[in-house]
Amino acid sequence: MASRLIHVAAGRDAAADLAPYGAGTASPLRERTLASRGPEDRTRFRAARRAALLRERESRRYGLRRLRPAVSLSCTLALAAAALVTTNPVQSAVILVIVVTTLAASRVLRAAWPYIRVSLYIAAVVLLVNPLFAGAGLDVLWGIGVGPFRIAVTVQGVVFGVGSALRLAGVILAFSLLNLCVDPDDQLAIASRFSFRSGLVLSLAARLLPVFSRDAARIIDAQRARGVRLDDGRAHHRAALRLPLLATLLTQSLERAVDVAASMEARGYGAGRRTRWARRRRWTPTDAAALSAAVTAFAAVVVGAVAGAWSFTYFPLLGDIWSPLGDAFWLVVVAGLVIPLIVTMPWRPLPSSSR
Amino acid sequence: MAPLAVLKQVTYTYPGAARTALQTVDLTIDAAEVVLVIGGSGSGKTTLLRCLNGIVPRFHGGVFGGSVTVEGLDTRSEPSRRLARSVGLVFQDPESQSVMTGVERELAFGLENLGVPSADITRLVEEALISTGLSHLRHAPLSELSGGELQRVALAGVIAMQPRILALDEPTSQLDPVSSEDLLAAIRRLSEDTGAAIVLAEHRIERCLHLATRVVVLDQGELIRDDDPDTFARWAAIARPDWLTPIGRLFSRRPSTPKGHPPTPDGRLPFTVKDAHALLARDDSCRLIPSWHDDPPRRSSETVLSAEKLTIGYDPELPLAVGLDLTVDRGEVVALMGENGVGKSTLVKHFNGLLRPLRGRVVLGGLDVATLSVSEAARLCGYLGQNPGDYFVKESVAAEIAYSLATLDLRGERAAQLSERVIADLDLADLLERDPRGLSGGERTRAALAIVACAEPPLLVLDEPTRGVDPSHKTGLAKLLRAWAAAGRTTFVVTHDVEFAARAASRVILLGPDGILADGSPRHVLHRALFFTTQIDRLLRDVTPGALLDDEVTWEATS
Numbered sequence: 001m002a003s004r005l006i007h008v009a010a011g012r013d014a015a016a017d018l019a020p021y022g023a024g025t026a027s028p029l030r031e032r033t034l035a036s037r038g039p040e041d042r043t044r045f046r047a048a049r050r051a052a053l054l055r056e057r058e059s060r061r062y063g064l065r066r067l068r069p070a071v072s073l074s075c076t077l078a079l080a081a082a083a084l085v086t087t088n089p090v091q092s093a094v095i096l097v098i099v100v101t102t103l104a105a106s107r108v109l110r111a112a113w114p115y116i117r118v119s120l121y122i123a124a125v126v127l128l129v130n131p132l133f134a135g136a137g138l139d140v141l142w143g144i145g146v147g148p149f150r151i152a153v154t155v156q157g158v159v160f161g162v163g164s165a166l167r168l169a170g171v172i173l174a175f176s177l178l179n180l181c182v183d184p185d186d187q188l189a190i191a192s193r194f195s196f197r198s199g200l201v202l203s204l205a206a207r208l209l210p211v212f213s214r215d216a217a218r219i220i221d222a223q224r225a226r227g228v229r230l231d232d233g234r235a236h237h238r239a240a241l242r243l244p245l246l247a248t249l250l251t252q253s254l255e256r257a258v259d260v261a262a263s264m265e266a267r268g269y270g271a272g273r274r275t276r277w278a279r280r281r282r283w284t285p286t287d288a289a290a291l292s293a294a295v296t297a298f299a300a301v302v303v304g305a306v307a308g309a310w311s312f313t314y315f316p317l318l319g320d321i322w323s324p325l326g327d328a329f330w331l332v333v334v335a336g337l338v339i340p341l342i343v344t345m346p347w348r349p350l351p352s353s354s355r
Numbered sequence: 356m357a358p359l360a361v362l363k364q365v366t367y368t369y370p371g372a373a374r375t376a377l378q379t380v381d382l383t384i385d386a387a388e389v390v391l392v393i394g395g396s397g398s399g400k401t402t403l404l405r406c407l408n409g410i411v412p413r414f415h416g417g418v419f420g421g422s423v424t425v426e427g428l429d430t431r432s433e434p435s436r437r438l439a440r441s442v443g444l445v446f447q448d449p450e451s452q453s454v455m456t457g458v459e460r461e462l463a464f465g466l467e468n469l470g471v472p473s474a475d476i477t478r479l480v481e482e483a484l485i486s487t488g489l490s491h492l493r494h495a496p497l498s499e500l501s502g503g504e505l506q507r508v509a510l511a512g513v514i515a516m517q518p519r520i521l522a523l524d525e526p527t528s529q530l531d532p533v534s535s536e537d538l539l540a541a542i543r544r545l546s547e548d549t550g551a552a553i554v555l556a557e558h559r560i561e562r563c564l565h566l567a568t569r570v571v572v573l574d575q576g577e578l579i580r581d582d583d584p585d586t587f588a589r590w591a592a593i594a595r596p597d598w599l600t601p602i603g604r605l606f607s608r609r610p611s612t613p614k615g616h617p618p619t620p621d622g623r624l625p626f627t628v629k630d631a632h633a634l635l636a637r638d639d640s641c642r643l644i645p646s647w648h649d650d651p652p653r654r655s656s657e658t659v660l661s662a663e664k665l666t667i668g669y670d671p672e673l674p675l676a677v678g679l680d681l682t683v684d685r686g687e688v689v690a691l692m693g694e695n696g697v698g699k700s701t702l703v704k705h706f707n708g709l710l711r712p713l714r715g716r717v718v719l720g721g722l723d724v725a726t727l728s729v730s731e732a733a734r735l736c737g738y739l740g741q742n743p744g745d746y747f748v749k750e751s752v753a754a755e756i757a758y759s760l761a762t763l764d765l766r767g768e769r770a771a772q773l774s775e776r777v778i779a780d781l782d783l784a785d786l787l788e789r790d791p792r793g794l795s796g797g798e799r800t801r802a803a804l805a806i807v808a809c810a811e812p813p814l815l816v817l818d819e820p821t822r823g824v825d826p827s828h829k830t831g832l833a834k835l836l837r838a839w840a841a842a843g844r845t846t847f848v849v850t851h852d853v854e855f856a857a858r859a860a861s862r863v864i865l866l867g868p869d870g871i872l873a874d875g876s877p878r879h880v881l882h883r884a885l886f887f888t889t890q891i892d893r894l895l896r897d898v899t900p901g902a903l904l905d906d907e908v909t910w911e912a913t914s
Contacts, residue, residue, distance in 0.1 A: 007495075055776045104905075111381045128736060140879075152890035183456065184455075184458050185457050185460040188455070207673045214498070214508075216742070218742065219745045220743050221555075221709050221740070221745070222740055222746050223745075223748070224728070225709065225733055225737070225807070226762060226806055227730050227759070227762040228805055229762075247748070248745070248748050251792050252744055252745075259446065259448065259452055260451060260454060261414070262405075262446070262453065263451075263452035264454055265410050265414045265435050266408050266410055266435070266442075266444045266446075266462060267454075267468055267512070268436040268438075268439030268440070268465060268469050269435070269464075269468045270436075272434070272436045272470060273470055274470060275466075275467050275470050275471060275476070276467060276473065277460075277463045277467055277477070277480075279459065279477075314457065315363070
């Protein structure tokens with residue numbers, strides 16, 4: 001019973017519980033202060049500290065995570081749209097830099113590593129394959145005849161490969177921002193304004209990769225713990241050892257899917273109109289500024305696309321790479337994508353959204 | 356008053372299943388009742404609970420006969436939304452029933468489905484958080500919660516919906532003793548305050564028999580008993596003593612009464628310490644004398660595992676334990692206990708290198724674990740995690756055991772010998788050709804245990820091996836660990852089950868937020884503890900100090 005009371009007290013007013021000990025983080029001095037108190041005090045302190053850390057993590061968000069979910073989503077979509085439409089390799093590179101900077105500013109760069117790795121793999125393939133098969137350029141760097149076929153690597157083909165790789169990486173990482181900066185529950189809440197079912201499907205699909213990764217890591221751990229040497233030998237041997245794990249992973253995923261579906265059914269899902277619930281969040285000047293910028297950037301992307309501002313010629317000769325950088329549409333897009341970064345910087349005095 | 360739920364001649368077979376999960380079950384549940392459903396693994400407890408809210412057969416399909424009505428509504432024809440208002444179901448595995456990713460949203464999910472107005476949801480979510488002691492975790496992502504915390508979230512999500520019947524499938528299986536008592540007390544309060552009926556499927560009968568107003572016993576899908584707790588106890592004392600509470604078992608052995616009759620003056624077997632104290636005070640014709648012997652000293656000075664100045668955790672700013680020193684000797688059965696989320700599972704994952712310490716080191720069989728890969732450490736330390744399903748990659752239990760042995764380069768005669776031994780030890784002969792993924796919860800645990808134990812590693816680490824395991828197999832496992840210890844094998848068990856720890860362990864370690872709180876023989880650590888102790892110790896701590904189990908004391912006539 002004591003434990004429950006502690007939990008309740010900790011939840012009710014964690015800050016008040018922590019007040020006698022100072023702030024919510026540990027320090028040797030505070031630990032010593034605690035050591036001089038009774039064990040119940042220490043347990044109480046630790047429960048309160050966990051609550052305080054959770055609160056702190058909630059309030060100390062960075063980059064896009066500081067914004068209201070709908071605003072973060074708008075910024076992400078503007079970035080993705082910009083990455084998708086730009087074909088000029090320099091513009092694609094600039095968008096990619098903005099996306100990566102946004103990931104870093106939101107303190108999710110490390111969490112984005114799986115997406116970065118996928119981007120690198122795909123970019124590498126595109127980079128290698130495109131020059132070999134896009135031989136319509138005139139400036140031949142290197143050529144070889146294989147029977148009746150002739151492969152010519154041209155300057156235009158190489159630049160096209162680089163441009164495509166940058167563009168793909170930009171799109172993939174922009175969508176990774178969505179997963180990492182907008183809570184899946186918030187994504188669902190936004191989507192459910194239009195259609196809860198579709199939102200739920202999207203939300204569950206977005207969670208698939210992290211859940212799969214976690215399950216796979218657990219299964220791999222279990223196999224290693226029984227002595228299976230998953231990392232020894234040649235690639236085909238490793239693949240052969242890992243292949244059966246896929247069946248286990250799929251079985252578990254199916255079991256989980258059935259359990260989740262049963263749980264949803266048991267809690268009345270899918271039979272009638274739902275209400276929507278979310279903790280109220282205040283609109284802040286930061287949100288307003290970021291949303292305005294994102295909407296402006298998105299509009300510039302769309303209008304620019306209609307006006308043909310994003311087209312770039314690769315073949316047979318490269319178009320002018322540099323002159324589009326002075327284009328008005330481009331400058332508006334860049335400004336619209338960078339402003340959310342600036343207004344969410346920690347040094348900005350603007351307050352963040354709070355619960 | 357009309358009953359809340361009526362099951363008439365319910366027979367059910369899951370799609371593709373060879374045998375029926377429920378066989379002509381008749382049951383009536385009234386308001387404010389607490390119905391305890393007990394039975395062995397695979398006896399149909401979970402299916403019975405799922406019948407109550409209609410997901411059997413509506414969701415699972417299969418062949419269904421008979422009828423289930425809840426508040427007068429037929430569960431086969433009524434929409435799930437209406438039934439969800441009447442019956443709240445908490446599943447056995449809390450990890451796979453969460454839909455959302457945050458605690459508050461998870462609690463709100465059911466209420467949103469019911470169309471509850473947003474303002475009311477805020478209030479109900481808050482009340483559910485407080486009643487289950489989760490307020491401090493309101494902002495936590497579910498992925499960061501321990502199993503016990505997830506179990507409380509699942510319960511809170513259902514409590515918030517205020518159902519008339521609350522069906523709980525092993526709700527305390529992942530909870531520490533304190534949290535279990537809190538949870539069960541909260542459930543009882545809910546029943547008393549709102550008149551809700553509670554249907555509780557549990558293996559740890561000592562935790563909840565005293566709360567029950569009725570006990571239903573299932574055996575291979577058939578409902579074989581539907582009694583009040585006293586009648587059940589009288590039956591169980593003769594037919595199934597392992598389904599009684601330890602105190603009930605103790606008093607059922609009181610002498611000088613004809614067999615088959617309760618050996619207490621008023622004809623009732625006590626379930627709780629309070630009842631038993633009253634009985635002992637009232638009737639002094641018999642007394643209890645200790646029949647246990649002092650714990651033998653540690654078997655060996657050969658160290659199997661040692662941890663030096665170990666700091667563990669995932670966040671260096673918030674380590675779970677700092678500077679742990681620990682030594683495990685050959686032939687010990689060590690039970691590690693402690694509050695939910697204190698770091699027990701995290702600690703044991705350091706023993707075979709699944710996790711690396713923040714500071715300090717672990718030495719396994721004389722080798723620094725940091726220098727070994729996990730698969731190399733497997734020769735010295737078998738590890739069974741909380742999810743047995745992670746171990747199954749073959750199509751039969753026999754193939755799994757063979758694969759484990761081959762992986763550790765054990766073949767031929769030796770492998771056959773080891774395989775035979777583990778199959779006999781874990782009573783797996785009937786399951787050998789079965790697909791391990793199709794086994795019931797308790798059977799899965801035994802199969803996975805065989806996978807990690809078949810090579811007889813010097814150290815075996817088991818994380819919650821009694822989860823979902825019925826009392827008879829639990830007692831069997833305790834005996835087995837003792838036998839393995841006698842043969843020089845060492846086991847380190849993480850468990851919340853105090854009775855199991857007292858029966859199986861030669862040493863108990865209590866882990867707290869400040870590190871190891873107590874370390875010694877079960878008698879040393881559990882005796883006179885507040886919550887982390889057995890029913891028998893609570894009853895007899897002043898009568899036969901040191902007795903932890905009902906078979907450690909005997910009755911003697913006083914005159």
